[in-house]
Amino acid sequence: MKGKATSFDIAHYAGVSQSTVSRALRNSPLVNEETRRRVHEIAKKLNYKVDKNASNLRTQQSSTLALLLFEDPTEDESQINPFFLSMLGSITRACAKEGYDLLVSFQSTSSDWHADYEDSHRADGLILLGYGDYIDYQSKLQTLLDNHTKFVCWGATVDNRPDLTVSCDNYGGGVLAAKHLIDMVRTDCAFIGDASDHSPEFFARFKGFRDTLKAKGIEVSDRKMANAISTEDSGYHATRSLIANNVKFNALFAASDLIAIGAIKALQEAGVRVPHDVHVVGFDNIAAAGYVSPSLTTVQQNTTLAGQMLVDNLLTLIRGEAVASTLLPPKLIVRQSSR
Amino acid sequence: MKGKATSFDIAHYAGVSQSTVSRALRNSPLVNEETRRRVHEIAKKLNYKVDKNASNLRTQQSSTLALLLFEDPTEDESQINPFFLSMLGSITRACAKEGYDLLVSFQSTSSDWHADYEDSHRADGLILLGYGDYIDYQSKLQTLLDNHTKFVCWGATVDNRPDLTVSCDNYGGGVLAAKHLIDMVRTDCAFIGDASDHSPEFFARFKGFRDTLKAKGIEVSDRKMANAISTEDSGYHATRSLIANNVKFNALFAASDLIAIGAIKALQEAGVRVPHDVHVVGFDNIAAAGYVSPSLTTVQQNTTLAGQMLVDNLLTLIRGEAVASTLLPPKLIVRQSSR
DNA sequence: ATACAGTCTGACACCGGTGTCATAATGTCG
DNA sequence: CGACATTATGACACCGGTGTCAGACTGTAT
Incomplete structure (x- = not known):
């Protein structure tokens, strides 16, 4: 077997059509139990994995969220604010729990950030993380809103800003x-x-x-x-x-x-x-x-709760349901x- | 304009074929300078972004690396070893520098980790990060090798293990x-x-x-x-x-x-x-x-150097060139x- | 005018899945 | 036995790009 196995290979071995393989692998109730079992078995044997690109292309969604971390450009390269790293950890876990992948990207607030993750279908939504300099990218948030990009921000809820935020009180x-x-x-x-x-x-x-x-x-x-x-x-x-x-x-x-x-x-x-x-x-x-x-x-x-809320709220938003900004209680x- | 713009939309507005749009956007030398300019202009106006899924599907590569972080399962949920977080930071930056996206995922050494990122074409290669318990996933590394998955490990170079590692001396x-x-x-x-x-x-x-x-x-x-x-x-x-x-x-x-x-x-x-x-x-x-x-x-x-080396070595491996494991000098x- | 190289463009197959529709096979009931 | 619902499957279009190939058009040498 050269190259990765495709659903056609499985179809061939199972003696069914590729359509049926696709359905069987996604456990569609339409396929016969016995067929389903056989297909799964062959898929396992061939070490078959669904091609995410093909699947995402067709379904127009990616099961992926993107985390954009904004840092003060003056910051030392190797040192990242430990608070955000902690957030990153909890966001990663929250994503995993929801079955989503997480793309991580650092942005320098000074540079132009092209938040094209969603436009290019690499991610279904964005999580924006960062202190300060909100004013700088205020207009860019507006661009995101105009494009109907799904995103949540960590940080202060600023009046007159219609974006969804999760923040500590x-x-x-x-x-x-x-x-x-x-x-x-x-x-x-x-x-x-x-x-x-x-x-x-x-x-x-x-x-x-x-x-x-x-x-x-x-x-x-x-x-x-x-x-x-x-x-x-x-x-x-x-x-x-x-x-x-x-x-x-x-x-x-x-x-x-x-x-x-x-x-x-x-x-x-x-x-x-x-x-x-x-x-x-x-x-x-x-x-x-x-x-x-x-x-x-x-x-x-x-941070654990914050990460979970960011992910939850974003997913709710992606599903098209209503969400309100969330305020988390601090503790001394x-x-x-x-x- | 409902939904995202596609290259066909641009083709329509520019009065050229979709093929030409695709070429123009990738700055192929085959297209006329004037056409190229016009296409770029329209693309910008429509806020067009290449659909990564379609592009990746066709080219069979993803411009994405996956970072798998293995942690001791006994570890407290919210606290991640700061050393690895630091590595994560430098790996992220190194990826960005090379024009790659980074998928981050935490794995528990105890659980079965299905390193299917590459098989499913979500990533072109894997970076494995973690202390200890190497023995536990020794056999899984073998599986990766058997599947010709491209990956690099951070950590000790163990004799008789043919995988590529980057580590501190x-x-x-x-x-x-x-x-x-x-x-x-x-x-x-x-x-x-x-x-x-x-x-x-x-x-x-x-x-x-x-x-x-x-x-x-x-x-x-x-x-x-x-x-x-x-x-x-x-x-x-x-x-x-x-x-x-x-x-x-x-x-x-x-x-x-x-x-x-x-x-x-x-x-x-x-x-x-x-x-x-x-x-x-x-x-x-x-x-x-x-x-x-x-x-x-x-x-x-x-860690800055380590992250850079991990990414560099992995990319070299992906290009199919030869790379040797790397040992980095420590400093008191x-x-x-x-x- | 003819041949031919160089430049630019369009048509089309293709990547590997998913969703829709048609249809065959089987079962049920009046 | 015919009408009809149910179940299981295959054929096929489609997602949005990329790569290949053929061909139109221009300019230049013969």
Whole structure:
């Protein structure tokens, strides 16, 4: 036997038509039980596998989802945000559970991304994953909508955007962080992240945090805020700049764990003790949050559930049914950095 | 325009045949420059994308590679070995660079994995990634070979196995670790990992380590060795069992960073100071190695290069050219845990 | 004018399945 | 026995491209 076996080969050996083979292999109730058995047997013997291209071409669907991961182009090549990697893991598992394959692709937000996976029938739908720079591809999301491409986004639900999203309740997470620090009587708070609507997720975390403190009559002054993207490095430098400006605070809320880890490093280098002098709270609960010293108090995002919801919602959308954007509850994980 | 545009639609608008459209879009030198331009223009206007299924079906190749990630089934669902995630990142990038798509799939070593990606023409080749349990799927690799499936494995090159592998020089890495500890005058060494050929990679690391010490007249006694799989938990418990057995040592070589992180935790809990009482050296250089306290001395595997080599070798194999298995040089990263 | 090479294009088979329709074989019932 | 439903199957068009081949058209040498 040279080359792969086709359904015609099976038909030949089974003494039936190719149509019948096709039906038998898909366990159509139309075929005789005995024929079905024989066909399956021969298929197994020939190590036959349905040609996905032919099948997909005919049925006009691919049983495949595509995951597009957007990263800040400044990011170091080899390091990928561990939070997204964790999401990737859960999305992969969720896909497998639903019988779908997953195409993975990294996109640089700076470059033109041609989300042609669906147009070219390589995938039935897209999952878009990434922090920040939403504004940049706002117009591209519109293109996707115009083309009736099926897709779900991870991240903040932005008003006036009709796309389907799954996200953590970032505002609620900020509330949790603030409440915790209030409980610890650490209300002279700094914030590191991006308190603009450039990065809607970080902004929502900040708003929840700020509003909760405000309700207690406490303001987070602009001086105590520094911008950072979600990298250790960025958190480190942002914190150093606060220290250099002689800003005082006894608690620090970082918009992500990586930022928090960089912040702790900067604080420690400056002789500031964590948690004794400054309590630190992060966001995400990446694996490293448990490893750092002191271990990091953080707001956990349930990536397993998130991946499952992204896939479920997308599949529902693909089936043409109605779905609403989903908000997942965050959870506070208290560790050494805040006690 | 309902549904996606096809090459026939373009042909109609351009006033040429569908054949010409197909050629024009692929920039065949056979078509007139003016025609080519017009076709491209219309294609763009119609948002046309070549149907990959049709194209793949005809050309019998998919421009797609599949990554199969094998994990210990005991592993916690949501946590994936960060080393492999890092590999995944670099493989994805390498694929993108070569113009290939990447299908990602997690496999449980315990379950039957039907590596039918290539048979079903979903992928042109496979990349197999995973620690340990190689013995379990040895026979399945043979099946792949029998079917002439193109694939590369990450991991130890095992004698008598004719498959193509890319791996870190694990033996050399073990040598680096031993030499470093000898330099630090810490030769009363323990080893945690798997010193059987059940896990060829861990075993090679151990051999390099042991042989180097032996050359100095130092034996690593069986008492000072404990088995562990590559998880923090497993490293933690293995180390605790050493401590419980009252085993003494002033240095510890762990077969992976996760094991080392668990080991440090167990040591610290037992009141053993790292690095003062015990120097610890890990393997992999995952991101967390830099975060833990004390930060972890480790043998780095260059994942960027590894991913690139896996993809390059696989593509060479697919082209039908000869390739040899590749061994990548490890590099010692000295941090606080050993000084 | 004829022959011939070079350029460009269209017709058509083909990849390997899936879905539809027609039909043969068998069973059932009045 | 004829009408009709049920079951099982084969023939065939079709999905949307790609590769091959034949041929039209132009320009140039004979």
